[in-house]
Amino acid sequence: xxxxxxxxxxxxxxxxxxxxxxxxxxxxxxxxxxxxxxxxxxxxxxxxxxxxxxxxxxxxxxxxxxxxxxxxxxxxxxxxxxxxxxxxxxxxxxxxxxxxxxxxxxxxxxxxxx
Amino acid sequence: xxxxxxxxxxxxxxxxxxxxxxxxxxxxxxxxxxxxxxxxxxxxxxxxxxxxxxxxxxxxxxxxxxxxxxxxxxxxxxxxxxxxxxxxxxxxxxxxxxxxxxxxxxxxxxxxxxxxxxxxxxxxxxxxxxxxxxxxxxxxxxxxx
Ligand SMILES: Nc1ncnc2c1ncn2[C@@H]1O[C@H](COP(=O)(O)OP(=O)(O)O)[C@@H](O)[C@H]1O
Ligand SMILES: [Mg+2]
Numbered sequence: 001x002x003x004x005x006x007x008x009x010x011x012x013x014x015x016x017x018x019x020x021x022x023x024x025x026x027x028x029x030x031x032x033x034x035x036x037x038x039x040x041x042x043x044x045x046x047x048x049x050x051x052x053x054x055x056x057x058x059x060x061x062x063x064x065x066x067x068x069x070x071x072x073x074x075x076x077x078x079x080x081x082x083x084x085x086x087x088x089x090x091x092x093x094x095x096x097x098x099x100x101x102x103x104x105x106x107x108x109x110x111x112x113x114x
Numbered sequence: 115x116x117x118x119x120x121x122x123x124x125x126x127x128x129x130x131x132x133x134x135x136x137x138x139x140x141x142x143x144x145x146x147x148x149x150x151x152x153x154x155x156x157x158x159x160x161x162x163x164x165x166x167x168x169x170x171x172x173x174x175x176x177x178x179x180x181x182x183x184x185x186x187x188x189x190x191x192x193x194x195x196x197x198x199x200x201x202x203x204x205x206x207x208x209x210x211x212x213x214x215x216x217x218x219x220x221x222x223x224x225x226x227x228x229x230x231x232x233x234x235x236x237x238x239x240x241x242x243x244x245x246x247x248x249x250x251x252x253x254x255x256x257x258x259x
Contacts, residue, residue, distance in 0.1 A: 035224035038159045051219045058134030062162045064155055079131055
């Protein structure tokens, strides 16, 4: 499922989009400790976090997450937004908690028409 | 590709905005050269962990990368405080990161274990008061077949 479709399913706000909205989401991961994300997040995941800083963007790039999903309406730092746009990483902002978002992403992926 | 490619980077201490630029650059070059996606991902993560450690713990340093068709060699060298107890530092969860660094999401004490996990060979030479040199090797052969 594309980030674009996932964003519609979640009702999220696009903070950084563009071509990155065409990335393919194949899974999900919740976590805020950056090294743990790089150790365990699967490639192509929607990474659900409350870390809205510039380092999160670098980590998403290294871990090859499909997008960053900011939970609980966390506002990303301006330099994070700038870097995400420059590096072509989609960042979405959502009101729900990380747990609720994980469930929602799971359902969206399961119910996707092949 | 059948030549050797050498890259050099200066990494500034405490600069969280640009941290990851050199690892990202290496990643892009490996992509362009057509290396296996898994090799690229583990090389980039291992290098980023080393890069960020120099930013956080060592006041910056240098990164030298040697790319050959068979392997990627990364040498991260700093003149920081060194690591007093390397066995302890290698343990998952051990970190001396400050609260302000932890607030950024670092300090999980998983950087060195991550490097070990993703590299095919990891060598660390360190001397208290002198500095640390981390050598990361990733091999193409692990991602073949
Ligand atoms: N380049 C370095 N210079 C000095 N100390 C370091 C360096 N790299 C790692 N360390 C020490 O090793 C510890 C563990 O490193 P790491 O596993 O990356 O965890 P973290 O960076 O999250 O603290 C650090 O907290 C620090 O004390
Ligand atoms: Mg570290």
